[in-house]
Amino acid sequence: LPVGDRPTTQPVTQRREPNNYEWQTRHRDILKHIEQNPPKAVILGNSITHFWGGEPAGPRSSGAKSWKKIMEPAGFQNLGYGYDRIENVLWRIYHGELDGYEADKVVLMIGTNNMGISPDKDIVEGLRFLIRAIRNRQPKATVKMIGILPRREHEDWVKNINRQIRTMANEENCLFSDAGTTLLLPTGKIDESLFNDGLHPNEKGYQLIAKTIAED
Template identity: 35%
Template sequence: MTAVPPSPEIRAILNNAGELELAAVHAPDGAVIRVDLNAESPRMLCTQGQYLAPIQAPPGTRIRYRLFIGKKGLGEPETFVMPGIPDVPPIPSTLIPCTQNRDFLIYDWAARHEAVCRLVRKTQPELLFIGDSITHFWGGNPVDEPHRDILQKSPETWAACTEGMRAANLGFGYDRVENALWRLRHGELDGAASNAVCVVLIGTNNLAENTDEEILLGIRAVCGEIRNRLTGAFIILQGFYPRNSVREGTTERIAAINLRLKALASEQGFVYTEPGRLMTDESGRVPEELSADGLHPSAPGYERIASVLAPVIRRAAEERKNDAAKKPFLPSGVSVIEPPMEQSR
């Protein structure tokens, strides 16, 4: 009589720190656990984030998980509810660190995370770009798949912005604020210079899912994570780039968020800049020659972005050399550096 092999399963336990740990049992080679948080859909897709570390979430958070091989799910999704009395109101999703896999047809999120961690440990960068696909697809290391230049839209302008500095690209396609927060808490800053220049552009992918307040809370948390781990970091906070959207009021909403980001920078002592202003025409739309999809810059678009960012980064680099730990980055207060209006067309 032939023995029936045990069915694959996922075991879930809470560790001593109150984090959820998941382990695959009797799973075939190549199987991975994917998770999502508080999702309402009755089924899980392969685009959900991969389980990579113990999950930190507030009481009441519903965490679903399922085994996958490629795009095929094994078994049914299971749900674990974090114990305790839920916070009222619930913590917004932008403050719950988690992984994602939404751009799985273009690149491997988990593999890129590991590559970034290795790069940062090895090179101890003094310049970090932290963001989503706008940053990811610009240039620099790590390169996900060298044979696919779709992920390197303008390496020449990247080189202009990073000249003379050890740089790392911490941009991840389709990342939301909470995904960047997860990455920073799980090794992507480990080994970076404690006074690294950190260029932050994150949050545009949250526009459809979150309120302005939730997005701002998440960006504040990302910047706080940088400061906690790199105590002398110089943070350059970028305003949201414009986007051609069918959603009514998107332009006005981005403008309102940018005003709040500018205020956040002033409050926290960051440098604020809006290079995205150079991406629009007189009507306020992003022309096709600067962006094929109305959001992500083309090579000429990145050239305009670099014309604003490169001088800001050079100024920060000079302050590092002048022993910024002993004096303020901007002695007379935080300067808001914006592109000259006459160049914005």
């Protein structure tokens, strides 16, 4: 399996929230669920995806209504794991989460947990590596990169790195959507009424980004 020279291109597991959920248990549950219900669309992500909705159910669901109304009818399987970083998604791709079925669409929404740990260049190149790994396993699927969603006190960083991610996605002939701009005030700061904690959207926030994420 290809491994790059940056930490974000080297697959690794994680266990950062054992009091919240078990990472390996979720991985096994997802593989079983996929085998029994081959999806036509998947979304790979972190806790923002994990705690949105769908099956296998996470420890909480903050956007169940929009998941049920928009994501579920679009055929999406939730492949989000709380506190995942880019390199953790790579491990999951290398260990079966895109195998054994043919998807029409793969959406990638990851990277915010690499902030402050990985240099911006490593984040962008890690995402490029993920896109290529996805295409290797789902060559017929449309791949869509969602820009990192805005977060409290880091709005400028998100805006700047999303410019770089957009450029990279264009270079890879990958769709890109900066869905998180709908969660901002005219000042460029996050709209606190759309978030639970400055990072994770609430139901209203998920409703605003769901259609953009699900559409072709």
